[in-house]
Amino acid sequence: MTKPLRIGLAGLGTVGGGVGKILEQQGDRLASLAGRPIVISAVSARDRSKDRGFDQSAAVWFDDPIAMAGQADIDVFVELMGGADGPAKVAVEAALAAGRHVVTANKALVAHHGANLAAIAEQSGAALNYEAAVAGGIPIIKAMREGLVANSIHSVAGILNGTCNYILTEMEATGADFSDVLGDAQKLGYAEADPSFDVGGIDAAHKLAILASIAFGTRVDFGSVYVEGIEAIGIDDIHFAAEFGYRVKLLGITTLNDKGLVEQRVHPALVPLTSPLAAVSGVTNAVSVEGSSVGNVVLEGPGAGEGPTASAVIADLVDIARGIVFPPFGLPHSALSAPRSADMADHSGSYYLHVKAADRAGSMAEITKALADAGVSIEQIVQHPDRGQGGEWLPVVLLTHETREATMQKALSLLEEHADVVSAPVVIRIEDR
């Protein structure tokens, strides 16, 4: 057995504790699989006295994670502090610059600074592994960077945020509205006190930007991700969608458009009830990859939590222990192309539209005419008088034929000002995948 892989663990919260526990409990098996033991040589956290559920007595304590990253006698810096900037970024940069490998679960860091970090890593020959940053315990980074390497990727679509998927699943199951289910999710610990990063789609967008970089060989480009959250989805939308044979999911989607530009978008979407993504319920995550040779492959599993996230961190560590060091995004940094981002206005697809129409004869004709004037062609349209307020308004729900996003947005502004439209319409893109 060769010499141990020495790691420095920065951040001893839930995931850090999980990593420590797995290394303690599975150490012998992992050493046999990796060809060498993996030992925690150094640790850094806010509170030294707290019990983390594993024995840290052999590890050198650092008050400052940045000092640990740059100076400790370690081979790998494991960053589990979080935050796109601040100490996490400084420490990771210091570790990589010093030629120390980095394993991180920090999606915000990789989404915002991945390209720059990859350049530093490449220069020093260090690994930058971040399996835990995307879809928790699902080995999607490995699958895309290695397992599906034969494929030109056409698209990646995923349920990348467990909080949103839990809320949408519960809304459908219980008939409760968004805000009630969010409140319950907060009580159960499935949503943060400030849920905006999750329900607003930012967390999913971080993960999507990372997946897009691997899929299309471009430098990570979080700034170009189009983001919509699930706050506007009502319980009626979930029911109306089901009547059309669809389920509402928050998806992150990246694809090449017909001009060879990369679409990156996070938004609620209608997926067919028969699709694999429709069957993914609760806090589970799933990623569907469409490749030139393989067709469609879907990976599904727990997207967060101590065990799943620690599982991904350990896999990254075992790779390093086995001597495997890849360019962080598959291609060498110099071979990654500059972001070539599609304009959301050029997106083309079908749309679900839910309009509260004035309850008077002719209002539906007015609305369909407004849509036709804007260039939107309707595939199906249904009135739901039972879900409205008789004499005041009634819901009109329709699916469009394929439409450009710009056309749809123009139609929406017409509708919003229309005398027969009572409040802002709900629009959800349809994804037949």
Add this chain to the structure above:
Amino acid sequence: MTKPLRIGLAGLGTVGGGVGKILEQQGDRLASLAGRPIVISAVSARDRSKDRGFDQSAAVWFDDPIAMAGQADIDVFVELMGGADGPAKVAVEAALAAGRHVVTANKALVAHHGANLAAIAEQSGAALNYEAAVAGGIPIIKAMREGLVANSIHSVAGILNGTCNYILTEMEATGADFSDVLGDAQKLGYAEADPSFDVGGIDAAHKLAILASIAFGTRVDFGSVYVEGIEAIGIDDIHFAAEFGYRVKLLGITTLNDKGLVEQRVHPALVPLTSPLAAVSGVTNAVSVEGSSVGNVVLEGPGAGEGPTASAVIADLVDIARGIVFPPFGLPHSALSAPRSADMADHSGSYYLHVKAADRAGSMAEITKALADAGVSIEQIVQHPDRGQGGEWLPVVLLTHETREATMQKALSLLEEHADVVSAPVVIRIEDR
């Protein structure tokens, strides 16, 4: 760019042609990802004159794949001939013994001789990669050997044969019976002229034995797999199962029983309609892995065909080009334990039982008494007079509480001899996963 990885391709059928085409079309991208080009230096097949869809002019031709494996100027021997024994085995042994890496799609070879081949590979330092042998384009070997390495595996359950899954899906969709759907599947090319390897469960058993070895660190033990096919499943069983909230799937399942022994079994199973495996339709494969830290992860995708299988072969080649050589089953061969196989009689679970009972007063009481006498406890029981032949027999369908397999088999022999039972009962194990 370092020197190319030279491969020798033995077998130029569908998959071999697919590998050649991908290397031709994606060669530059793959070279950038692998750090070196992958070139076909030698080929061997039955017919030299046939067009395989890619340029072989730079490759040395061998009439004899065994000579190619042992003598050609190659780094990797790619075995796509098939067959558990014969030339495929001899050639792979020759290549490994000579220190040449091997990539194979041959599930029968790995299931029957994997342990011995791993020993030879370990001695010479060669890789033995077989991602394409299990579940086609799904990177399940990589996921289990690397991505989920942190986990003690509790169980692996999968839809491992696309032919069977297609037949069961079509039976449910069309209401046709097994033999009719099989005939259609043969016409469509989804089933072989001699379908017994597929519908009899042998093909799935090959794949399961391989997965069990990686999951539990044991030497591959195909001989101990319990195998039942789908031939006895009737269209009524599919309907009755649905009424109980289940769908019939052919599953391969490997798990540790409470004595630490490895169960390996392939048989039709009732899975809850809400489970991820129930949603897998048509020729798609899926594998569900339950690990100590990650919980449940499911990988789903095309299990066969030119593109998916070639995709897996290429991924194995890129790993080798990148310098990655693992012990074939994760642990070093010397660390794999001897098979410690559970006796199927010790299996414990719930059962679905479909009995044609004589259509006379008291026959149901007789049958339930016979089951009670044998020690089988009934959870639900339903008569379906509409699906029987009035005056002669009627179907009685029941679900049992947890029962030992040996008890169930005893009960079955009692029933088969029972005067009130018209023909051999259909028994399907229930898997709540």
